[in-house]
Amino acid sequence: MTPDPVTAMKFGTGLILAVKSLLAAKDSYDKQHIDLLRTKTQMLVELVETYKEENENLITENTKLHQELSRVSVSEHFVESRTVLFKRNVDGTYSNIPHCPTCKTHMSSINPSMPYRCNNKDCGYVSSLKGRDLKSALPSE
Ligand SMILES: [Zn+2]
Numbered sequence: 001m002t003p004d005p006v007t008a009m010k011f012g013t014g015l016i017l018a019v020k021s022l023l024a025a026k027d028s029y030d031k032q033h034i035d036l037l038r039t040k041t042q043m044l045v046e047l048v049e050t051y052k053e054e055n056e057n058l059i060t061e062n063t064k065l066h067q068e069l070s071r072v073s074v075s076e077h078f079v080e081s082r083t084v085l086f087k088r089n090v091d092g093t094y095s096n097i098p099h100c101p102t103c104k105t106h107m108s109s110i111n112p113s114m115p116y117r118c119n120n121k122d123c124g125y126v127s128s129l130k131g132r133d134l135k136s137a138l139p140s141e
Contacts, residue, residue: 076088080101081139082127084116087099098116098127098129100120102118102125103120103125105118105119111131112130112131112132113130114130115127115130116129116134
């Protein structure tokens with residue numbers, strides 16, 4: 001059975017209005033969704049900036065603490081004498097092996113007339129203390 005033209009026209013017009021309404025709702029939904037995503041993205045950007053600043057502050061503080069720890073550690077465990085470090089033993093005496101002031105690695109002199117050099121190849125520190133002057137450089141207890 002074929003609908004009459006007026007009914008078909010009403011049905012068609014109603015259908016077009018329904019589709020337009022759905023499209024408008026979809027556009028509105030999309031706009032709301034996009035706005036929500038923009039808001040959340042902005043919040044994340046602000047959060048990243050906050051964490052970035054906090055991280056930079058922590059890195060600075062950590063660097064200072066490492067420097068302080070290194071300074072305290074050296075003063076508690078080593079004594080400097082004539083451009084090298086000597087390790088303090090538990091009994092208050094000192095090791096007779098020079099240590100590098102830069103990396104705390106053992107140092108050696110290949111003969112009495114040569115200066116002590118750091119054994120760490122990556123460091124390369126060379127002291128002014130020569131092999132023959134070791135005994136005079138040892139700290140007194
Ligand atoms: Zn060294």
